[in-house]
Amino acid sequence: QVQLVESGGGLVQPGGSLRLSCVASGSISRIDAMGWFRQVPGKEREFVAAIRAGAETAWYEGPLKGRVIIARDNAKNIVYLNMFRLRPEDTAIYYCATYRGGGRLESLGSYDNWGQGTQVSVSS
Numbered sequence: 001q002v003q004l005v006e007s008g009g010g011l012v013q014p015g016g017s018l019r020l021s022c023v024a025s026g027s028i029s030r031i032d033a034m035g036w037f038r039q040v041p042g043k044e045r046e047f048v049a050a051i052r053a054g055a056e057t058a059w060y061e062g063p064l065k066g067r068v069i070i071a072r073d074n075a076k077n078i079v080y081l082n083m084f085r086l087r088p089e090d091t092a093i094y095y096c097a098t099y100r101g102g103g104r105l106e107s108l109g110s111y112d113n114w115g116q117g118t119q120v121s122v123s124s
Contacts, residue, residue: 001113002026002077004096009118012086020081020118022096029053029074033099035111036070036081038092038120047106049081050099061106064090086122093117 003025012018020036028034035050049070051058058070069082079096095117103110 002028002031002098004098004113004115006094006096006115006118009094009120011121011123013124014087014122016086016122017082017084018086018120020083020094020096020120022079022081022115024077024079026077027074028072028077028079028098031098032101033105034070034072034079035097035099035105036079036094037097037108037111038064038090038094039117040092045095045108047108048094050105051079059105083120086120088122091121091123093119 005023008020033050033052036048037045039045047061048064049060051070051072067084071080096115097111098113100112
């Protein structure tokens with residue numbers, strides 16, 4: 001399994017933007033899909049976005065839909081999450097993960113390899 005390391009989180013004002021990065025220790029070109037989730041303490045980790053290996057298809061669900069774009073660079077083994085018009089309720093730890101196949105892309109149980117997460121805080 002590749003190791004995943006997220007970065008790019010931080011403090012941003014409401015209405016601001018952030019780009020998160022997920023760097024893999026090895027090739028991701030053959031990983032069917034990569035996903036981003038987020039989690040607030042005391043709540044279940046929730047799906048944000050996923051992207052297929054060829055980057056031809058992306059899925060979005062939840063409150064960030066319409067304000068986020070996922071992208072992947074297989075040559076650099078990086079998956080990005082571009083977030084816009086951020087709100088205080090977007091404050092969470094954001095995780096990337098590899099899809100193990102066979103389940104719904106938006107399901108937590110469909111992913112078997114996680115990074116350590118990066119904190120995003122939206123506040124004035």
